[in-house]
Amino acid sequence: MFSSRRKAALVAAAAGLVLLAPVQAGLAAEPTDTSAQDRAVYTVPNTDSASRTEINRSGAEVLGVTKDQVASVEATAAEAEQLRARGFQLTEQTKVADALQRRNGAQPKAPGDFPPGDEAYHNYDEMVAELDKTVADHPDIAAKVSAGKSFEGRDIPVLKISDNVATDEDEPEVLFDCNQHAREHLTTEMCLHIAQRFTDNYSDPAVKESVDNREIWIIPSVNPDGSSYDVESGQYQGWRKNRQDQGTDVNRNWGFMWGCCGGASDDPADETYRGTEAWSSPEAAAMRDFINSRVVGGTQQIKAAVDFHTYSELVLWPFGHTSDQVTEGMTQQEYDRFARVGTEMADTNGYTPQQSSELYVTDGDSLDWMWGQHKILAFTFEMYPSNGGGLDGFYPPGDVIERETARNDAAVDILLREAGA
Incomplete structure (x- = not known):
């Protein structure tokens, strides 16, 4: 990527190009992060468009799909049980909180930056x-x-x-x-x-x-x-x-x-x-x-x-x-x-x-x-x-x-x- 990463930037004006009017931010409550609360990642085999759409409509989320149509799905325990009741075969792989903890490592990076090992990413x-x-x-x-x-x-x-x-x-x-x-x-x-x-x-x-x-x-x-x-x-x-x-x-x-x-x-x-x-x-x-x-x-x-x-x-x-x-x-x-x-x-x-x-x-x-x-x-x-x-x-x-x-x-x-x- 860019060889000059993390160096101070030189600012250049874009002559002849007009900045669009900003969209004003409204005042609202701080968002609530519930992504790791009572949530786990499951695999679901033999999916197709219709079944993946049904999974998403249940409140669970299809995270990705392999070439052999195995879906990774994030869901609460209740959502998982509802999907099983509809005939889906869900196999739990990991709790969301555990997955994030493993990916983040033991020592967090400085606030505002990527975890250790991922410094090549740009904040x-x-x-x-x-x-x-x-x-x-x-x-x-x-x-x-x-x-x-x-x-x-x-x-x-x-x-x-x-x-x-x-x-x-x-x-x-x-x-x-x-x-x-x-x-x-x-x-x-x-x-x-x-x-x-x-x-x-x-x-x-x-x-x-x-x-x-x-x-x-x-x-x-x-x-x-x-x-x-x-x-x-x-x-x-x-x-x-x-x-x-x-x-x-x-x-x-x-x-x-x-x-x-x-x-x-x-x-x-x-x-x-x-x-x-x-x-x-x-x-x-x-x-x-x-x-x-x-x-x-x-x-x-x-x-x-x-x-x-x-x-x-x-x-x-x-x-x-x-x-x-x-x-x-x-x-x-x-x-x-x-x-x-x-x-x-x-x-x-x-x-x-x-x-x-x-x-x-x-x-x-x-x-x-x-x-x-x-x-x-x-x-x-x-x-x-x-x-x-x-x-x-x-x-x-x-x-x-x-x-x-x-x-x-x-x-x-x-x-x-x-x-x-």
């Missing part, structure tokens, strides 16, 4: 410093703007990379965003890797071709409050949502088909809580406003996007709210293009390509909104690992970062190419 301040240094080192091709503010008032920074970065050129735009879910820290590293690759390697002819003919937008942390909370004690908390009241699942709060189809929860205590209404989370609203701002002359300039998550090693495409391939808002020709590009990308990184709802039904997510609202060729990547792992799957060791981010280089290149098709 919020380090992530911002890396973006600032990228701009300082490459002012002709990189600029930092803002998508708005999080619930707790943190900036949601956006890096733009283009050959004439201060000019809004008539070029296809591509968006890469990461870390909608707090504990998915590997995704922030994915976005930082893309930023480093397309700036430090600008002398590479293939990189230069992309930078000169595209406008690349990178958002390394959509959910900076949740991500910061997950490590602020020096130990992982297993936290997924934002920090608004009991927490909202930012990726169930987007406005397209919000709450339509049983793909999110209306219980504030659940991990997939969709919020009080569409766009009630400041983070989702900030993303909406940023993407809407790229409509120029009535045309959406962002042509393609990837929303990075962990884990299960999947390439997903719309729709998530329905298992139908061809439906309102999706023609056969459009679906076939998603399947073609998704499969081509998966062939380069070894992920499994599939429609989003094949994992489980979701609604109010960014993938469906980007396509349903703006016809952006939008994909979700579920990153490493693929083999389950329960809560540990969200916290791969720092020594895999370089390998698992570079693993997506060819897929990123394919999407940049496809944006101009």
Whole structure:
């Protein structure tokens, strides 16, 4: 990753680029972390989309799925018994609290930082410093703007990379965003890797071709409050949502088909809580406003996007709210293009390509909104690992970062190419 990590950042102004108006944080009670209270991780064999959707609707949460369809599921004892009564075969693997204790180790790191052994990960301040240094080192091709503010008032920074970065050129735009879910820290590293690759390697002819003919937008942390909370004690908390009241699942709060189809929860205590209404989370609203701002002359300039998550090693495409391939808002020709590009990308990184709802039904997510609202060729990547792992799957060791981010280089290149098709 970046060789200058933890050094003081040099701040460079992005001339000609306007900061969006911040979303004001409201006053609310401190969120309650109930993730480790009476909860355990179970394995469930022989699952499919319908059964995984049913598990999520019960209040339990599917954490990940192996290639042979064994699901890792987090549930309370009561939820587990209810699922068993419905015929599911749950085998307890570990208590959530025990899993976190083992992953955190005996000695916590300094508050606000990652546990020992994971120093290669960037906390919020380090992530911002890396973006600032990228701009300082490459002012002709990189600029930092803002998508708005999080619930707790943190900036949601956006890096733009283009050959004439201060000019809004008539070029296809591509968006890469990461870390909608707090504990998915590997995704922030994915976005930082893309930023480093397309700036430090600008002398590479293939990189230069992309930078000169595209406008690349990178958002390394959509959910900076949740991500910061997950490590602020020096130990992982297993936290997924934002920090608004009991927490909202930012990726169930987007406005397209919000709450339509049983793909999110209306219980504030659940991990997939969709919020009080569409766009009630400041983070989702900030993303909406940023993407809407790229409509120029009535045309959406962002042509393609990837929303990075962990884990299960999947390439997903719309729709998530329905298992139908061809439906309102999706023609056969459009679906076939998603399947073609998704499969081509998966062939380069070894992920499994599939429609989003094949994992489980979701609604109010960014993938469906980007396509349903703006016809952006939008994909979700579920990153490493693929083999389950329960809560540990969200916290791969720092020594895999370089390998698992570079693993997506060819897929990123394919999407940049496809944006101009």
